[in-house]
Amino acid sequence: MDRAGRSGTKLVAQLVRKGATLLAEPCPQCGGVQIRYLGKVYCSGHQDLSPLLVVEGLSLDNVVAEVRQALLLKLNQDARLLEGEDDLSKQGQLVSLMADCFDLLQKLPGGRQRP
Ligand SMILES: [Zn+2]
Structure with missing residues (x-):
């Protein structure tokens, strides 16, 4: 009967x-096992509890560091693509993509380069 809850066990x-x-x-709602965690009640049957495990141990700093790394990697890739790109419209796309990445990097907490 509690098929829904099994994955959450x-x-x-x-x-x-x-x-x-x-x-x-x-x-x-579904007869599943309920838990109280960080002051809230969750159901293992019909709610996805996995984000609860992920969120714990994450801090803004960690996330920011990860986003920054992802953006830098992307920028690096895009820069290489741009080098080899002859198509003007694709160059434009890459440049605006990179501009967005730079923009986001600047917006990250602590992301501003010190002069
Ligand atoms: Zn439920």
């Missing part, structure tokens, strides 16, 4: 280890 166990509480009452 492992996640529930992991969350419980991280301090989540199993609730006695099953989910009123």
